[in-house]
Amino acid sequence: MIRLLGYFFGIGSVLALIGAGGAGLYVAKMSEDLPDYQVLEKYEPPVMTRVHASDGGLMAEYAKQRRLYLPIQAIPSRLKNAFLSAEDKNFYEHHGVDLEGIGRAAMVFVKGGPMQGGSTITQQVAKNFLLTNERSMERKVKEAILSLRIEQAYSKDRILELYLNEIYLGLGSYGVAAASLSYFDKSVNELEIQEVAYLAALPKAPENYNPFRNPDEAIGRRNWVIQRMAENGFITQDEANEAIAKPLGIKTRSSSAYVPSAEYFTEEVRRDIISRYGMNALYEGGLSVRTTIDPHMQIEARHALQQALIQYDQAKGFRGPVKTVELGNDWATPIGDIEAMSDVPEWRLAVVLTADANAVNIGLQPEKLASGRRGPEREMGEIALADMRWALQTVQDGRRVSVKTADRVLQRGDVVYVEKKPDGGYRLRQPPKVQGALVAMDPHTGRVMAMVGGFSYSQSEFNRATQAYRQPGSSFKPIVYAAALDNGYTPASVILDAPISIADGTGGYWEPKNYGGEFAGPSTLRTGIEKSRNLMTVRLAQDMGMKLVAEYAERFGIYDKMLPYLPMALGSGETTVMRMVSAYSVMANGGRSIEPSLIDRVQDRYGRTVYKHDNRRCEDCNAAGWSDQAEPELVDDRQQVLDPMTAYQITSMMEGVVQRGTATVVKELGVPAAGKTGTTNDEKDAWFVGFTPDLVTGVYLGYDNPQPLGHGSTGGGFAAPVFVDFMKDAIKGKPVADFRIPEGMTQIAVDKRTGMAADPGSKDAIIEAFKPGTGPSNVYQVIGAGSSGPSAAAEPLPAEAQQAIVSGAGGLF
Numbered sequence: 001m002i003r004l005l006g007y008f009f010g011i012g013s014v015l016a017l018i019g020a021g022g023a024g025l026y027v028a029k030m031s032e033d034l035p036d037y038q039v040l041e042k043y044e045p046p047v048m049t050r051v052h053a054s055d056g057g058l059m060a061e062y063a064k065q066r067r068l069y070l071p072i073q074a075i076p077s078r079l080k081n082a083f084l085s086a087e088d089k090n091f092y093e094h095h096g097v098d099l100e101g102i103g104r105a106a107m108v109f110v111k112g113g114p115m116q117g118g119s120t121i122t123q124q125v126a127k128n129f130l131l132t133n134e135r136s137m138e139r140k141v142k143e144a145i146l147s148l149r150i151e152q153a154y155s156k157d158r159i160l161e162l163y164l165n166e167i168y169l170g171l172g173s174y175g176v177a178a179a180s181l182s183y184f185d186k187s188v189n190e191l192e193i194q195e196v197a198y199l200a201a202l203p204k205a206p207e208n209y210n211p212f213r214n215p216d217e218a219i220g221r222r223n224w225v226i227q228r229m230a231e232n233g234f235i236t237q238d239e240a241n242e243a244i245a246k247p248l249g250i251k252t253r254s255s256s257a258y259v260p261s262a263e264y265f266t267e268e269v270r271r272d273i274i275s276r277y278g279m280n281a282l283y284e285g286g287l288s289v290r291t292t293i294d295p296h297m298q299i300e301a302r303h304a305l306q307q308a309l310i311q312y313d314q315a316k317g318f319r320g321p322v323k324t325v326e327l328g329n330d331w332a333t334p335i336g337d338i339e340a341m342s343d344v345p346e347w348r349l350a351v352v353l354t355a356d357a358n359a360v361n362i363g364l365q366p367e368k369l370a371s372g373r374r375g376p377e378r379e380m381g382e383i384a385l386a387d388m389r390w391a392l393q394t395v396q397d398g399r400r401v402s403v404k405t406a407d408r409v410l411q412r413g414d415v416v417y418v419e420k421k422p423d424g425g426y427r428l429r430q431p432p433k434v435q436g437a438l439v440a441m442d443p444h445t446g447r448v449m450a451m452v453g454g455f456s457y458s459q460s461e462f463n464r465a466t467q468a469y470r471q472p473g474s475s476f477k478p479i480v481y482a483a484a485l486d487n488g489y490t491p492a493s494v495i496l497d498a499p500i501s502i503a504d505g506t507g508g509y510w511e512p513k514n515y516g517g518e519f520a521g522p523s524t525l526r527t528g529i530e531k532s533r534n535l536m537t538v539r540l541a542q543d544m545g546m547k548l549v550a551e552y553a554e555r556f557g558i559y560d561k562m563l564p565y566l567p568m569a570l571g572s573g574e575t576t577v578m579r580m581v582s583a584y585s586v587m588a589n590g591g592r593s594i595e596p597s598l599i600d601r602v603q604d605r606y607g608r609t610v611y612k613h614d615n616r617r618c619e620d621c622n623a624a625g626w627s628d629q630a631e632p633e634l635v636d637d638r639q640q641v642l643d644p645m646t647a648y649q650i651t652s653m654m655e656g657v658v659q660r661g662t663a664t665v666v667k668e669l670g671v672p673a674a675g676k677t678g679t680t681n682d683e684k685d686a687w688f689v690g691f692t693p694d695l696v697t698g699v700y701l702g703y704d705n706p707q708p709l710g711h712g713s714t715g716g717g718f719a720a721p722v723f724v725d726f727m728k729d730a731i732k733g734k735p736v737a738d739f740r741i742p743e744g745m746t747q748i749a750v751d752k753r754t755g756m757a758a759d760p761g762s763k764d765a766i767i768e769a770f771k772p773g774t775g776p777s778n779v780y781q782v783i784g785a786g787s788s789g790p791s792a793a794a795e796p797l798p799a800e801a802q803q804a805i806v807s808g809a810g811g812l813f
Contacts, residue, residue: 657677
């Protein structure tokens with residue numbers, strides 16, 4: 001018997017050895033060609049880029065995988081404990097593999113069941129980072145081998161850090177930091193017990209525990225995690241009971257969490273980042289971008305431009321509803337799928353329920369929930385006839401028709417935009433066809449403080465501040481006058497304001513005219529720019545040569561290459577609002593070149609600065625100590641593209657535009673301001689670009705497909721009021737400063753008609769600034785006095801010059 005037992009024992013031992021050897025060979029085979037786990041040391045996961053306003057407010061987030069990477073030290077213990085309770089309570093005790101869990105999963109698989117869990121956090125790191133999601137025994141073995149190796153190579157905290165930053169937790173969020181913002185709009189440090197437990201409930205199956213589609217399952221899984229936290233001693237049972245009693249409390253981040261009214265600005269920044277660093281850096285690089293935008297100015301810029309466009313558009317009449325729908329039992333259903341303009345929060349879509357002579361009853365589109373569905377509320381309101389009176393002028397078949405009652409304007413089923421009044425009623429609105437742009441810039445740094453590229457980014461993503469090339473009209477004239485002042489002319493130089501005829505090289509003549517057709521004879525340069533005299537500007541450009549004007553236009557950045565033809569002096573070329581504002585900034589800052597920027601600084605995922613807009617040097621700013629030395633100074637070595645004295649002279653002349661010229665509406669600001677209006681042929685484009693000592697703002701208004709705006713829609717009458725509305729708020733509370741007069745200039749009283757010296761007390765006297773060695777002329781001289789008649793062109797003009805003459809026949813004012 002003993003011999004028999006020994007025999008069986010021997011056989012068992014041999015079989016055990018064979019089995020162990022076989023297992024060893026199997027493990028050895030599985031160990032071949034395993035991924036290199038050492039890559040985890042230098043792992044850089046895709047991290048989202050975040051864009052911030054100048055005050056730190058969040059503007060946008062860009063990511064393929066929405067993730068914010070947090071080092072383990074920045075993850076609170078409560079959150080770590082929740083995940084340990086849910087996923088791997090013995091994480092800090094085992095060596096990477098939970099043998100009991102592996103055995104349990106293997107038994108189920110042998111019996112024909114699916115592969116199950118039992119994976120430790122280390123195993124999940126091995127799978128997520130190094131393996132596939134294939135559900136097989138082979139993958140499980142590889143996972144276990146890698147886990148053992150990972151545990152030998154890295155600390156527990158490093159492994160947990162990788163796990164908590166890599167896992168997918170639903171709503172497009174990867175890692176606990178992004179999920180905390182997505183589900184609760186909080187940082188991880190602000191999360192309460194029930195909130196960390198819900199996040200810890202998600203790794204197994206985020207979609208199964210979606211708070212919107214499966215709220216009961218979500219609460220059940222969350223409560224299970226809370227109970228595990230109590231059982232593991234991370235919280236007390238009383239804390240667990242209190243947390244279990246609370247609702248999910250989901251608060252997804254809405255658009256209101258971002259800086260409002262900045263869609264055009266944000267998109268411009270996005271394109272800039274891509275051009276600098278590429279698409280991958282934007283969507284995976286974890287950049288932190290600090291922009292130049294001033295959120296308060298941005299809101300005021302949008303409001304000022306939108307109000308002007310609305311007012312103009314309503315004066316043209318009502319063009320009809322956005323859409324007409326069939327109303328069934330639930331009137332909210334047919335308008336639920338219509339997308340409203342998301343960046344005009346004051347407006348809502350509504351459907352007409354009933355209409356009579358004096359009012360229209362409406363049903364408002366329900367608000368969109370975080371789940372993407374429309375809410376259950378059914379809100380109704382009324383548009384009184386008085387609040388839609390502008391629409392009594394309706395556009396039918398391209399013609400304006402007058403009606404007298406509300407039910408002649410709108411009928412049941414019409415979908416329209418409305419705006420709520422303070423008293424609870426609603427005003428009828430319509431998205432304008434006319435468009436425009438506004439840019440505000442710090443002239444000393446080039447920082448763009450506000451930018452609006454149209455009425456609504458939702459309506460049209462075309463940015464009219466940077467992408468629309470339009471004729472600037474007479475707002476270009478200060479460049480012509482600055483070139484003259486920089487080359488021997490003075491503000492008191494006299495030019496003939498009289499008809500002129502110039503051969504166009506094809507047998508015809510170009511005969512520009514002043515707005516209104518009148519002319520005033522000999523007048524000073526100051527009068528020419530204040531009254532926006534086309535004839536004087538053409539003569540001035542002709543006298544000094546268009547090549548010189550073109551050189552200055554290119555120096556100022558208005559054009560890359562300007563055609564040196566006379567019509568260009570009246571603004572018949574095409575440029576952008578951004579370029580015009582940059583050019584005026586050169587005049588406002590004393591003549592230094594400007595590089596406009598929407599970005600102050602870019603930092604990489606580690607906080608290192610990789611770009612900074614301000615490149616001024618400060619050689620003594622990093623002194624080791626203070627020994628009564630003078631304050632360090634920033635060295636501004638930007639190119640001087642205009643004489644500082646010339647810059648002041650042209651600024652002073654543009655102050656006259658505000659005080660006595662074509663933009664007297666700007667006097668409402670009550671502070672020193674300068675600027676120039678611009679209106680193109682047939683009043684197709686209206687401009688005003690102006691500035692105070694520390695802020696330059698440009699406004700453009702017009703149709704995307706150029707067409708006349710209508711008589712009186714000039715730069716002074718249409719664009720300048722937008723400038724005023726914006727600037728009133730932009731400069732509110734800021735100290736009032738005068739324009740800085742460069743040292744060495746002489747101020748002399750001159751006769752504003754003749755440009756000659758005058759008695760300072762004379763009613764026709766005006767104080768002019770002169771450079772050293774210059775002053776008012778003692779002899780009455782008139783530039784261009786001999787060029788009233790036809791002047792022949794030396795040779796036929798190129799086709800582009802002829803086109804410039806056609807399009808620039810009069811760059812009004």
